[in-house]
Amino acid sequence: MAQREDWIPQNHMGSIVLIRPGLLRKIIVRAGHLGLGLFLRFKATNGYLGSMRTVHFAHWAFANNGSRLMFFSNFDQSWESYLDDFIEKAHEGLTLAWGCGVGFPPTRLLIQDGASHGRKFKAWARHSMSISRFWYSAYPDLTVDQIERNNRIANGLCRASLSEKKAQYWITDL
Amino acid sequence: MKHSGKSSGNWKLTGTHAEQAQGLVVSGFSDLPTGRALFLQFQWLDQPQGQDVQGRSWLDRLQDIAPITSASAKSNPAAAIAFSFTGLQKMGLSEAALNSFSAPFCEGMFQEDRLRRLGDRRKGEWCKTVICGGPRWSGNTPQRGAIGGVEESHARPLTSTGHIEEQSPTPLTVHALLLLYDSDEAAADARARTVTDLLAEHSVAVVHRLPLELRVENGLAREHFGFADGISQPIPFDNAGAVRPGGAASPPDRFHGVPLGEFLFGHANGHHEQAPGPLLPKGAVVGKTVTLDPHPTAEGMLDLGLNGSYMVVRELKQNVPAFWDSMKAGAALIRRRDPDDSHDVTADWLAQRVVGRTRDGDLLCPAGFPVAQERPARQ
Numbered sequence: 001m002a003q004r005e006d007w008i009p010q011n012h013m014g015s016i017v018l019i020r021p022g023l024l025r026k027i028i029v030r031a032g033h034l035g036l037g038l039f040l041r042f043k044a045t046n047g048y049l050g051s052m053r054t055v056h057f058a059h060w061a062f063a064n065n066g067s068r069l070m071f072f073s074n075f076d077q078s079w080e081s082y083l084d085d086f087i088e089k090a091h092e093g094l095t096l097a098w099g100c101g102v103g104f105p106p107t108r109l110l111i112q113d114g115a116s117h118g119r120k121f122k123a124w125a126r127h128s129m130s131i132s133r134f135w136y137s138a139y140p141d142l143t144v145d146q147i148e149r150n151n152r153i154a155n156g157l158c159r160a161s162l163s164e165k166k167a168q169y170w171i172t173d174l
Numbered sequence: 175m176k177h178s179g180k181s182s183g184n185w186k187l188t189g190t191h192a193e194q195a196q197g198l199v200v201s202g203f204s205d206l207p208t209g210r211a212l213f214l215q216f217q218w219l220d221q222p223q224g225q226d227v228q229g230r231s232w233l234d235r236l237q238d239i240a241p242i243t244s245a246s247a248k249s250n251p252a253a254a255i256a257f258s259f260t261g262l263q264k265m266g267l268s269e270a271a272l273n274s275f276s277a278p279f280c281e282g283m284f285q286e287d288r289l290r291r292l293g294d295r296r297k298g299e300w301c302k303t304v305i306c307g308g309p310r311w312s313g314n315t316p317q318r319g320a321i322g323g324v325e326e327s328h329a330r331p332l333t334s335t336g337h338i339e340e341q342s343p344t345p346l347t348v349h350a351l352l353l354l355y356d357s358d359e360a361a362a363d364a365r366a367r368t369v370t371d372l373l374a375e376h377s378v379a380v381v382h383r384l385p386l387e388l389r390v391e392n393g394l395a396r397e398h399f400g401f402a403d404g405i406s407q408p409i410p411f412d413n414a415g416a417v418r419p420g421g422a423a424s425p426p427d428r429f430h431g432v433p434l435g436e437f438l439f440g441h442a443n444g445h446h447e448q449a450p451g452p453l454l455p456k457g458a459v460v461g462k463t464v465t466l467d468p469h470p471t472a473e474g475m476l477d478l479g480l481n482g483s484y485m486v487v488r489e490l491k492q493n494v495p496a497f498w499d500s501m502k503a504g505a506a507l508i509r510r511r512d513p514d515d516s517h518d519v520t521a522d523w524l525a526q527r528v529v530g531r532t533r534d535g536d537l538l539c540p541a542g543f544p545v546a547q548e549r550p551a552r553q
Contacts, residue, residue, distance in 0.1 A: 002287040003286075003287060003337060005287070005291075006287065006290050006291040007290070078291055087445065088444075116445065116446065117445065117446070117447065118444070118445030118446075118447070119445060119447060119450070
């Protein structure tokens with residue numbers, strides 16, 4: 001997998017895991033993903049995923065009649081630092097989303113432990129990865145921070161006028 | 175933000191941990207401002223490894239003239255030692271023990287994916303940040319699917335895709351690094367000479383050397399461009415009691431506190447687990463005196479790594495004249511474009527903004543507003 005990574009500033013992770021069987025597990029995982037999706041729609045509206053400033057895109061989907069969980073993501077810099085970010089800043093969300101996977105490190109109360117077992121989680125996530133033959137990146141040479149900055153500059157240019165203070169902040173982006 | 179130029183925390187390792195860990199882990203030896211780094215190559219052909227006529231090994235002899243400083247007490251002069259993968263291999267460490275080290279150590283700095291990640295080499299070409307002709311020294315760690323032609327090379331299994339990794343051998347192979355710290359140049363030179371002569375008797379050659387300088391001025395150590403260095407030092411903490419903070423027990427430092435396991439094997443790290451270190455199978459040390467403890471979780475294994483650590487050594491070059499020429503040109507350009515409001519724009523002014531700190535290490539506020547202040551609301 002490492003042979004396919006770090007050719008451009010962005011990398012891609014494609015992973016597919018089996019979901020543990022059982023009706024209760026199925027209800028929990030569906031509700032968890034629905035809740036997480038709604039919460040992030042409300043919370044992550046500024047172009048960043050919480051305090052993580054390296055994620056371009058992340059997508060979970062149920063496949064194979066709901067028996068497998070698929071995850072795709074584009075991110076800046078190396079896979080290791082991406083996973084470290086997840087483990088340190090978003091391990092609860094990650095445990096909720098992936099805790100149903102076969103082989104996931106033991107969890108407590110749905111969101112505790114799990115992904116915070118850094119090394120075990122990394123090993124599991126690495127082995128869950130499968131090769132993506134094709135992946136798309138709109139700006140393959142830019143990081144999330146650079147894209148956001150360009151966006152702020154473009155938005156400023158589109159406005160008819162700016163207050164002095166806002167213009168002062170806009171100019172710091174140039 | 176003012177600082178004293180020294181570590182803001184006073185911490186020590188306790189008991190046996192302090193005796194087992196190297197002094198370099200707890201101290202930068204700031205009272206020993208000079209020294210020499212000796213890069214060693216083991217040139218003995220076969221075992222017994224570098225033994226003299228009395229059967230004493232090079233490490234025993236080295237301990238007599240340059241004892242490796244432990245973390246338990248101050249020492250003047252001081253010394254530290256580190257081994258590369260190929261060094262440990264040459265010293266006869268078993269394959270099983272070698273494979274228990276972490277992947278970056280076993281793969282080496284010249285593993286092709288690591289070279290690409292670090293921006294050193296892409297598609298068979300050294301990047302322009304690397305000196306002409308490629309690096310001069312490395313551990314020359316064998317890559318997977320190695321096909322020979324490199325000293326130390328032996329076949330390692332292929333990757334799962336059958337890929338043969340590119341070999342990027344350097345002219346010099348480094349098996350160990352010996353760091354000698356002294357109080358003055360003359361003493362450093364004399365000790366480096368004595369050590370070099372002694373090691374030569376044991377077929378251990380010094381193949382590369384670098385001076386170690388702290389460049390302390392008014393209590394501030396400076397890096398080559400002239401900016402204060404070593405400003406922010408971590409202060410390790412350990413809930414199991416392996417660290418004794420200065421004075422009474424105190425909670426982890428809010429800004430500088432880092433779990434001890436991030437530095438030393440065998441202690442709790444930031445992921446709430448014991449930092450995994452190398453292991454030694456019990457059967458591998460028959461007939462030798464073993465002072466290692468059994469590993470707490472790996473059954474049948476000895477804890478080879480306890481209180482040890484990994485060290486990364488990269489030799490970097492800073493082009494000081496080119497940096498300051500570029501700052502001068504940049505400052506001149508700003509003054510020319512905006513002659514009315516740029517009287518204070520000098521090369522120094524610009525360099526401080528490039529680095530983000532004043533030359534003495536005081537923090538500049540990014541973008542002209544205080545750090546704690548939020549950016550204005552989005553439009």
